[in-house]
Amino acid sequence: MRLTALLAAPLLLAAAAPSPAGSAEATAAVAAAPAAYQLAWADEFVGDAPNTAEWSYRTDTKGSQQRPENVAVGGGLMTISLCPKNRAGANCGTTVDSGGLYTGGGLISKRRLRYGYYETRAKTNVGKGWHSAFWAAQLGGTSPQTEIDGFEVDSVAPAKIRHNVIGWDQGGLRTSGIYDTFDTSAAFHTYGFEWREDSVRFYVDGVLVERQGVPVTYPADSYLHNFLNVWLTAIAYPPAAPDVDESALPGKVQFDYFRFYQRDAYADNDTPAGTYTESGTGWTTSSVRGFAGLTARFSCDSGTAGRWTITPPATGSYDVYFYRVGGSGGQVDAPVTVWDGSTALIRSRVDLTQASGWVRLGNQALTGGTSYIVRIDRDGAGCIRADSVKLVRSN
Known part of the structure; x- marks a missing residue:
């Protein structure tokens, strides 16, 4: 995930997303897409391995070394193992040469999508030093291009979240900034964004989180709207990486599903x-x-x-x-x-x-x-x- 310090242009988002009903340990209800949308593609993460016909593994080195063996599917969940230095795999049980780095991972869709409603359900990790995200950007793309961040969470503050729309090299950044919400590591919650020709809308547990329903303005006649890969990832990330809580490792970030809906x-x-x-x-x-x-x-x-x-x-x-x-x-x-x-x-x-x-x-x-x-x-x-x-x- 490409983070920047360009946080000067706030989105019209509420100061805090609404908390789910019940205790912090309760699992939030699965949210529905906005009206008139039809499911076009989904991965419910059934089976015992990622569907490599639909997904590629994230394999870069950025804060941590991202490794395929850190990504597993089972029990209806996609799990990313967060591992100590030179360890990898399920529960970090394999010794590897990661160059003295922690290891993380993720999946990147092979499909490239544009307008529609994107949704996932996720639970972040316990223990600081990691950056988890649900986002969309073209794999290997060059600027100008679009990036949309359905959620970003730094595990040093699991009750804080951020959404972004970034027009790389187009003078466009729209960000919620980092705002308070529920503990994203305590239970699964649903995160979605609706991308239209003129705007992006963000949802948390099915609730539109812009103030008074005002969308993020991002018109096609002003910005380049290219086709985007979907990323479900968790990595150690500077400046958090030097401060990874090793007592919380092995750690994990889990995704319940990914769904893409279309109206038009x-x-x-x-x-x-x-x-x-x-x-x-x-x-x-x-x-x-x-x-x-x-x-x-x-x-x-x-x-x-x-x-x-x-x-x-x-x-x-x-x-x-x-x-x-x-x-x-x-x-x-x-x-x-x-x-x-x-x-x-x-x-x-x-x-x-x-x-x-x-x-x-x-x-x-x-x-x-x-x-x-x-x-x-x-x-x-x-x-x-x-x-x-x-x-x-x-x-």
């Missing part, structure tokens, strides 16, 4: 899942900024087409939008069509000479889990540009 659906030429394809010749990356600061594509050759495969998360009525990357030289009446197999559901013409922004194509009843095609074709003078499409739930 997006498809982008930059989507890691490969939901965008091109046909014809002359396709080139545009110098014009695409949606959320990512790239756009264009072609000026006859007979070319760009197409997105997009899948609504649930059955319902959706407004269908096309992101117009506008400017001189564009086709003034480029055809954009929404297809269900060979059936055209919506036909529209978009003037690509106009300013960039979302263009509503129409409203359509769509079936959850069914893949639809949105296609732009060049059938006239000028160039076509292809970037993003989205389905926005309207009922």
Whole structure:
């Protein structure tokens, strides 16, 4: 986790998150996603090992040496063992060469996600010197980029928590600062964040923790919103690392699950899942900024087409939008069509000479889990540009 000293711009968060009902030892109830969200991907940590088809191990050296053998799955939990120097594995039972460092660990999702509701349920460790976090940032990404911290807890003060939205090299830091809450090491609690095009909202045990419900403003037209890996981690971290409470080792941080929910659906030429394809010749990356600061594509050759495969998360009525990357030289009446197999559901013409922004194509009843095609074709003078499409739930 990249922490900074840039804590001067406070979020509109309450001074303290509400405490769960009952005693500090009680397990908080599992929180639900905000209304209209549909579960899109989850790992409940069943079985006897991490699912390496979905997760990579954190293996860097930062304060501690992060090691795969410190991460285990069993009993419906993912457990990160926090170990003395040159020890690792479950309950720190293996001697290793960690260069004289403590050892920690974590998991990093192989999926890269963007807008939706992210949630985990976790219990931190007892004993100072460790930094536990639930966060999202692109693995190996270079700035500018986005980082969102669902929670950060330094074990020297387990009853204090922090949430951040960081626009690295974009002049953007929004932080709650460190505020008082319940003892995060005494019981499991639920932490979530909802990322939208214009904002981020943080939840603790299902309660929105911004003051008066005001979200963290973080608009896509001002910041780069890239696709993020999810990190569930616990590491010794300077300046805490020199002061690790060795009497509390072996220690552990546990995660009950990770869940990702969607309300709307997006498809982008930059989507890691490969939901965008091109046909014809002359396709080139545009110098014009695409949606959320990512790239756009264009072609000026006859007979070319760009197409997105997009899948609504649930059955319902959706407004269908096309992101117009506008400017001189564009086709003034480029055809954009929404297809269900060979059936055209919506036909529209978009003037690509106009300013960039979302263009509503129409409203359509769509079936959850069914893949639809949105296609732009060049059938006239000028160039076509292809970037993003989205389905926005309207009922």
